[in-house]
Amino acid sequence: MSGSLRISRRMIMPDLVRVHRYQSLPEQGPKVLFFSGGSALNKISRVFKEYTHHSIHLVTPFDSGGSSARLRAEFDIPAVGDLRSRLMALADETVMGQPEVYALFTHRLSQHETSVELKAQLQQLVSGEHPLIEIIPNPMRALIQSHLAVTQQRINDDFDLHGASIGNLIIAGGYLNNQQHLDPIVFLFSRLVKTLGDVKTTLDASLHLGVELDNGETVLGQHNITGKETAVLSSPIKRMWLNKGLRRIQLTNQHIADDRKDAIESADLICYPPGSFYSSLLANLMPEGVGRAICNNSNPKVYLPNLGIDPEQQGLSLMERVHRLVAAVEIDKGGSEIYSALDYLLLDESYDYGEVDLEQLERLKVQVIKTPLITTKLNKYDERLVTKALLSLT
Known part of the structure; x- marks a missing residue:
């Protein structure tokens, strides 16, 4: 008869022996899963890849601002900006990586040149004559050119290229070239830039x-x-x-794909990281099946709250955010899940987060961990301290 077994261990924070072991063999590091949205986690991700090549990043595809908005309006495509930036944050930046592809993917067209000049630059990229693409070897170069050509052919003449991310334009072309599926092109470009981790949108859908x-x-x-x-x-x-769309209220939802479900259920640690509380964090918990998968995972779940001011969380104390986070996970439970939505609240030992009600947290079975996470006077998390703290929980 088979069953699940939960094993406890004495925790050391930070566990420098454990962290050093991961840093020595990142290829065998733990699967830490982040429900992350925008750029708030990119700096932490750049450090994280030094310790494990198996982190999992489920990013929201629901953004509707910035340069992603233009592509979404043009092609009814999921938002790809956060996806691209996380791929780049996790790209192999050593000599074993692909620095030429990295440089191309992170390049943006000028905000100040004329539309005619920007179209000419895009044409140079498509034809392989731009300096950024000339140095990329074939067949990689030809593949990138073909995806860019699809985007170039499909955009309207009045499409605004000012500040456009070349990486976003390439991913958009790949999406259009793959029967409007994002996963195949994300997998391909993860291989091209040698991403040291797994990056996916929570849903492969334009909502x-x-x-x-x-x-x-x-x-x-x-x-x-x-x-x-x-x-x-x-x-x-x-x-x-x-x-559905931006014109009128049309409530909808979709179930996550099996690979997302499996990734959530098998993660060694699940982290709810800093970022816009609703549009980055809770948005990732909304698709059907996410909460159920979280509560089918016996491993630790940790919430690292925002620092400073997040306009989305106006009127929400830290305790209210904890309650809403737990509720967002548990609303999806189907009844058979036996594990928690949240186990730990990870806090800097000196920062004032507001009231921390230990009795409320005890009722929720959430433990508080306080450890140094901030080292500057800027009230920003130190990426290396956060990385070491999270890895100590695995």
């Missing part, structure tokens, strides 16, 4: 975010929620959903 505010108002679109590209919301967020 958007919608929220209802405490004052009854509804807002559609991630770019209207974050308080970064538009004014801060007039009232705190009451609830959020996945929506």
Whole structure:
């Protein structure tokens, strides 16, 4: 008769012996899974790959701002900007990697040149005559050119190329070239830049975010929620959903693919990391099957809260964020799951996060871990300290 067995061990924080072992053999490092959205985790990811090549990054495809918005409007494509930036953060930057491909993927067209000049540069890239693509060997170069050519052919004449990410344009072409499936092109370019980890969107679908505010108002679109590209919301967020399009309220959802489910259920540690609380973190927990998979995993789950001001979490204390995080996971439970949504609240030992109610946390069976995570006066997490703390939990 088979069954599951949960084993406890004495925790040391940070566990420098364990961390050193991972750094010595990152190829055999643990599977730490991050439900991450934007760029908040990129610096941590760059350090993390020194300790394990098996981290898993499920990023939200629901963004609707920045240069990704233009591609989404043009092709009804999932947001690819955060996906590309995480691929680049995890790319092998040693001599064993592909620095030429990395340079191309991270290049942006100028904000200041004319549309005619930008179209000419795109044509140079498609034809293989641009300095950034000339140095990439075949067959890689031809493959990249073919995907860029698809994007070039499909965009309208008035498409705004100012500040466009070449990596986003390449991924968009690959998406259009693969029957509008994102996973094959992400897998391909993960191999091209030798990504030291696994990066995927939570859903391979073109959906958007919608929220209802405490004052009854509804807002559609991630770019209207974050308080970064538009004014801060007039009232705190009451609830959020996945929506079809940006024109009217059309609640929808989809089930995660089996490979995402398996990745969540088999992770050695699940981290809810810093980032925009709703549009980056909770958005990743909304697809059907995510919460169920989390609660089918017996390994630790840890929440590392934001520092500073996040416009999305106005009116939310740390304890309220913990409750909403747990609720977002547990709403998807089907009844047979036996493990927790959250085990640890990881905090810097000196930073003031507001009230930490130990009685509430005990009722939720959440333990507080306090350890040095900040080393500067900028009130920002130190990437190496965070990495060591998280790895000590595996």
